[in-house]
Amino acid sequence: MDITRRRLLSALSAAGLLAVLPALPVSAAEAAADSDRLLANTVGIFAGTAESNARPETAAKLAAIEKTARTNLKSMDDAGEGELFAGLALGTDDANLNTAFRRLYEIALATRTPGPAPSDLYGDTAVQRRVIDGLGWLHERYYGDQSKGYYGNWFNWEIGISQHVSKTLALLVDEVRTYEPGLIATYVTSMDAYLRNGTDGDVNLDSRFHTGANLADITTNRILQGALVGAGGEARIRKALTDQLTVFVTIDPYGLRHGVTDGYYADGSFIQHASVAYTGSYGKGLLTRIVQTLKILDGTGFAHGEELVPTVHRWVRDGFAPLIFEGWMMEIVKGRAVSRPDGGYVDVGVVVEAVVDLSSLSKGADATALKSYVKHIRATSRAALNPVGFVSPVSIVRYADIIGDASVPPADLNPASRSVAFNAMDRHVHRREGYAFALARSSDRISKYEYMSGENLMPWFQGDGAYYLYLSGQDQTQAFGADYFTTVSPYGLAGVTAPVEQRRTIPELYGKPYYDNPGHPLNFTSSSESQNKYVYFPRGTNRHSGGAVLGAYGAVGAVQSSDAAFRDRQLLPDDFVVYRGATATKSWFLLDEEIVVLAAGVGDAAGRAVTTTVDARTAAPDDQVSVTGELRDGRPWTGAGTGDLRWLRWANATRRSAVGYVFLDTPQVRVALDKVTRSRRIVRTANPDTAVTRTVLGVSVDRAAGARPVSLSYALVPNAGEAELRAYRSGRPLKVLANTVRLQAVGHAGLGLTAANSFTPGHHEIAGTRIEGPASVLVRRERRGPVTVAVSDPTMDRDKVTVLLRGRPLREVTADEGVRVSRARGGTRIDVDTRQAYGRSFTVTLRD
Known part of the structure; x- marks a missing residue:
């Protein structure tokens, strides 16, 4: 069952998201079991499982994990005085500090990654303790002092570093609790303190920094932290989930909550940074994080995939699929990321991993449609999709299974036209x-x-x-x-x-x-x-x-x-x-x-x-x-x-x-x-x-x-x-009917189509059609067939748009809600209620 906007908003305005989230665990034992399962899921996602990693398809990924860890360990070996990694200067560059935490995570990951012939790093307690010591060293010198931290980019302090630390602690939780039992509480306290755009160390839904993909990142970090802290952590998890669930709400531009315009809209649009078209960068980040969170919660008392998976499916179908052409993410929705050299094929690889995992959480026809879409992208892409770039070895196996399943045909989520x-x-x-x-x-x-x-x-x-x-x-x-x-x-x-x-x-x-x-x-x-x-x-x-x-x-x-x-x-x-x-x-x-x-x-x-x-x-x-x-x-x-x-x-x-x-x-x-x-x-x-x-x-x-x-x-x-x-x-098949700052229109004889944009108030006459502008209008007259009309308000300000089709009166066959058809002197009048439609098209079909 999909989660409706009305249902979610009423849950938020009542006592939390009780209608969506299951009840809290009723005992300490159940809470502990949920935390353990959540952390085990996290390890399985990022390190893979013995079963997944035994598959030959994961070999290159496992080799890449090991190679990165060894490179980082060598850099630690070569570090000079005052360095954790050789040549990585700390103290004034927040990006370098973020990099240091990421490298510790990459080392920790290799120690938890099983394989058919495991690396000697797997289960190496000495290496794990070296990572733990590194976390302590960074906290003592460059992170713990709040008066010296928080320079440069806010993202690194509130999201990036917390993400690396939370995942590292999740990977090494057993050894941390044995070797340095106070480290988790120390870091959670500091991560809360660095959440400076929040309120009292927690999310602030009224903050412009805590929206969309950024909010998903922050709340996923806090879910992991709740599982790490032990007793009382379930309240932190629940609060983080309640906050995160707000990103599932379709943005209503006429009824904004917390003033937030970031998120998915009814027409499939995605906005981040309040006004940037961003499906291809922040949008794919949000998709990835949400699907990962659904997998992290799977099998716990906090699982809510059945409610939310259909919403994410709709994001893929209506938001992503139109913007992916033969495996390439279009430039128009990438913001500043258009200047990054990775390119549109790499962007789509990130989306494919999310779709692969989403298909495993879906059922029936929805699951099949997603799997078919994965096959379609692989079949049409001009660049080979490299699953080594996937985050999870488990996703690589799922991808291989989809590609190898002869019962799943390749199929686009888009119509051909x-x-x-x-x-x-x-x-x-x-x-x-x-x-x-x-x-x-x-x-x-x-x-x-x-x-x-x-x-x-x-x-x-x-x-x-x-x-x-x-x-x-x-x-x-x-x-x-x-x-x-x-x-x-x-x-x-x-x-x-x-x-x-x-x-x-x-x-x-x-x-x-x-x-x-x-x-x-x-x-x-x-x-x-x-x-x-x-x-x-x-x-x-x-x-x-x-x-x-x-x-x-x-x-x-x-x-x-x-x-x-x-x-x-x-x-x-x-x-x-x-x-x-x-x-x-x-x-x-x-x-x-x-x-x-x-x-x-x-x-x-x-x-x-x-x-x-x-x-x-x-x-x-x-x-x-x-x-x-x-x-x-x-x-x-x-x-x-x-x-x-x-x-x-x-x-x-x-x-x-x-x-x-x-x-x-x-x-x-x-x-x-x-x-x-x-x-x-x-x-x-x-x-x-x-x-x-x-x-x-x-x-x-x-x-x-x-x-x-x-x-x-x-x-x-x-x-x-x-x-x-x-x-x-000679104007065939195309003819320019008007081209002024007031009215622009073309006709296409072969299609029987007239298309017009009027830019100024008042009546505009074109090809037997009178438009009360401003408006966008298409009229198609099929030979011996119906007349179809589409109307929208491109200013998003008008309450009503009126179109008059001249000639003998026509009768309504079908019409969208908000469209009224009536006889008028000289033809057929179409009135369209465009109030608060936010540019949506209204369609009507007419006949003699």
Whole structure:
């Protein structure tokens, strides 16, 4: 049975989560047994079991665990005076302190990892005591003194270090209780004291630091600590679970609890840091932690998987699956993590492990669907999924069993054709068998980008309509990932309209990874709310950003804006640098063979030159890449430069891939095809100084400084051949019906589809349809079939949207709740109650 929002909230507002959590153990013996089982489960998850580790599939994982432990022990052997590990300076660098605790955990893990021929580290009491001594040494010198601790990143002190310590103590609990019995209480007391964004050493659900994935991490740590402390620990476990269960509640933007916007939304969106679209980084972290916790609690009196597993299944189906294309996590939901070199295949490996374990907790058709999805990812991924990267040896065995089970067919959780409006996080994903299109927008609700801690150094336009066209059968590491952002100009990301200017990174501007001015009334420090608002993840200042979905088709619109820092520049310190954005009103109409893009009012309030990038594609430097096209006068075009193009085709013969560009109504187009070499360090200070070379295609439209605003319209045609591109003539099958800052619309004759975005109040007439704007509307008239209509409010502010279909009156066949159909003079009136719908699409089907 799924846990409903009403049920969970009523439980929270009553005497705890009694409706979800089983009753407390009734005796000390039962409490002790639950703690023992919880700790045994934890060891089994991270070290594996004798049964799992006897399987040959785990051999590489066991070898990796042993190798890491031996490397760490050698570093301890080589440590100099005042060091625990050689060369790891402690006392001023919180990341180094966190690393020291992690290395102790890695050594402890090897001493608890069984195998068919166990390492001599397994069960080695001397090594375990060396780890325990290391914990004592770190506490005495660098962790226990609260007046000297808590410098640098709050995450390390409240989450990272506590995670390593809690797992290490869980692994070595028997030896700790024998050898250093006071160490657990000592560390638990200190970990509580470092929870400074909490209340009295515990979670504070009103804290902006204790939300989403961060809350899951903190509470999982505290569950382990409750099992470690012994008598009375069950109350700590129960409180941690009660806090953690709040992350299962679907976020209601009109009824926020504790002011928290972080978490999963009804449309599948996931937000962290209050306004960052983050499924692919913090979202996968939350998924992992929650599934691990369900496994940790399995078989104890605190187990509650039966209630919560369906909710997590829904996260996977509606939140993750649309964002994973052939084993690659899309860039639009990774925040600052887009600059990390690991890439989308590694991200999906983390999700796969969680799905594997979730399938073991599921039943019936749900379990089968999850297993089939695991097989689908393995079958379609262009990179081999390496289960050695899994956290748990047990998960590796489960994965192997799923892959080897002939009764489980590979099957995607997505339909082959799907258009998904993640309006709650200003994202849209459009999928067809041969491609996937991912769009990133921003608004006064959602951040333009995320920069933090020297990661994602040049992010400025990533939320200004940047899009990513993934082609089937491709190795996406050659097309996207950190190397895309390394070799493609930050001003020339696909889909972006940017002013012609040079911006500087935060370290270049201020000489450190953040802006520091604690004396200013806004109190700029590394983790302050002002830092978040104006430096780390500033929101846009526009309200209009959203769209509608009709079946597998979509219409999306957005008004581009400057960010909050530019708007509030008079409130900010004199040395704080702000940047003005360009202006544009844009629509993306998402069809079968085409993605149609319209832009109007493209310009700049300061009179600067502006460039709109139609596409930016990268390829390996040795790939055979060509660009061909046709001018409007019918002459062929090949090469680079500027021309009056009718269409263009980029082809990568090596990868057997292609993209076509049809210029429906576009000024002169500039084409560049260059070999670009840059260091990965330009996008992230922690990246290795490794040179990356890519062949980069840039297709763009320029507007000169001081010129009037321009409009343009074009279509991306994935996998197109030249013959297909030549067929786009005389408005067939596509026709631009309107392209102004008030109304943008297209018609597709073959689909019988009209799609429109109105951006201003009042009536807008288009193709026999009157729209009371602002709104996103799709109308499909099938020959001798029904008329279907989809409507949404992209401002999320309106109580009602009205659409009039002109012609003979139609009758309602089916309609979503909140849709009313009536006869009106001149046609059929559709009234849609959009109040508090948060951009959701409403659909109605009509007939003669």
